[in-house]
Amino acid sequence: MSVQQETHGFQTEVAQLLKLVTHSLYSNKEIFLRELVSNAADAADKLRYKALSNADLYQGDGELRVRLSVDKDAGTLTISDNGIGMTKDDVINHLGTIAKSGTAEFFSHLSGDAAKDSQLIGQFGVGFYSAFIVADKVTVNTRAAGEAQAVQWESNGEGQFTTAEIEKAGRGTDIILHLNEDEQEYLDDYRLKAIVSKYSDHISIPVEMWQEGEAEREQEGETIPATEGKWESVNKATALWTQSKSDISDEQYQEFYKHVSHDWEDALSWSHNKVEGKQEYTSLLYIPAKAPFDMWNRDNKHGLKLYVQRVFIMDEAEQFLPQYLRFVKGLIDSNDLPLNVSRELLQDNKVTQSLRTALTKRVLGMLDKLAKDEDKYNTFWSQFGNALKEGPAEDMANKEKIAKLLRFASTHNDSSAETVGLTQYIERMKEGQDKIYYIVADSYNAAKNSPHLELLKKKGIETLLLSERIDEWLVSHLTEFDGKQLVSVTKGDLGLDDLSDEEKAEQDKQAEENKPLLERFQTTLGAKVKEVKISQRLTDSPACIVAGEHDMSSQMVKMMEAMGQEAPEQTPVFELNLEHPLVQKLADEQDEARFDQWANLLLSQATLAERGSLKDPSEFVAQLNTLLLDLSK
Missing domain, CATH: 3.30.230.80 (Ribosomal Protein S5; domain 2)
Known part of the structure; x- marks a missing residue:
């Protein structure tokens, strides 16, 4: 008998969830029994653990079990356990809210497709509410182990629930489902046994159902005495x-x-x-x-x-x-x-x-x-994949094994899918190549179209295209694989000496012949660049910026800034493609003001291509507009 009844409102997210459930969002209705039996088994596990330090919690009931019972006249299915049970506060907190379940995420995953949305049951801590898939009212009678007072929770799933203090003989929880008229199949013993066998055979405590006894009968001239009904396990009940x-x-x-x-x-x-x-x-x-x-x-x-x-x-x-x-x-x-x-x-x-x-x-x-x-x-x-990429930094002992499992996009495939392993990359390396080349950028397209790849593409050298936020962190800890050094194409020299043709042999000669032009760029750009040099890596673009071999990359700088950390100022090396018509035209430019404008514009272009943004975009726009006006005269 109830002593005092209280009415409570559901947490907003629960009310929304119940509305979805009661409108038959979920297509595979029988999962409700899997969820409720699993919850009952968990309650038994928790009691067994707590009883290690307080054996008195076991008093008043026998072996741990879950029981299913039906009342066809009342149209109810009851799932009972003699596990840990709940106090009044537990009932309100656990059955009135979706505790620790990420409700916003839950609703963001709903698609409106019943088959797909049914997958969310249980995953978000909402297993209990699956009871409303088949029931228009749910009653929960529960008594916590070690407590004398029991409590009843009841709701029709329409925004409110009531609680009341009741009497209950033993610890544990009884969930009474008042089944909808069109869900009477769940009052059938054979149907229930089939569901338990399908979903709950592995549960380590017995799931029991009542087996009616048989009346006295005659068989082949012999009287078979009547048998009493008993609870029988319908699952294997073996871990x-x-x-x-x-x-x-x-x-x-x-x-x-x-x-x-x-x-x-x-x-x-x-x-x-x-x-x-x-x-x-x-x-x-x-x-x-x-x-x-x-x-x-x-x-x-x-x-x-x-x-x-x-x-x-x-x-x-x-x-x-x-x-x-x-x-x-x-x-x-x-x-x-x-x-x-x-x-x-x-x-x-x-x-x-x-x-x-x-x-x-x-x-x-x-x-x-x-x-x-x-x-x-x-x-x-x-x-x-992104979780596994955390491994080389976290688990030095298994770095090589983890690296073997990593996958990347690369210039070998015209796809952003990360399917290339480092072992595959090494198997395809050009003769004489002893390094694994990669680029880290903000997006796959930014990496794929970076000017830093131009020479590598021309020579048919595969480059790994890294565009996930975790990638810069990964390559800062994974510096080699199978004896091959991982080299960023945006930092230092590419180390293509052994692969280059006569172009590399002529580099020193080019540098000497174009020394006045390089010095002119250096004087104009001043402290904005660390050095101006002839590029090994460009074939189509006029210029690019490169981080020093031991400098922090632009992607790492962005990562630190995103985490609220102050990154050191990075001064890049400015590389020029002497074969590009724009650079050749600047070599003949006599007007110092125009040379200054073009040099700064090339630096801004190279910075934008590498970092994806500029500290002062308005300055870049002004430079560009000035030069466009000059060209239109």
């Missing part, structure tokens, strides 16, 4: 990772992945491994096909589920994989960690560090194997 790999089907692995990740799509690959010896642990690791919505939110935790001797300890244990592998889903079950393990202990535990090393090696091996399937790896890279 999937404890079973032999040969006994687990691909479908079971995929369903377990969806359980631990709340993803709808199948995983790209997985690795189930049991280690015995100095360390004993079992790991089940998955590579997803799609990035979670919060992967780039640094405040959100990512990690594996941790079990110790099959006892659930925590979600999102970050200590077992480095941050650049935060997309990996799955679990680890260790026999070497103490049951009362804490987050602080995990951070400094030598066993944890050893497990982290082993699991990192295993994931990199999974990715190396996945890379042999080009289509699957391209799917992986499109979702998680």
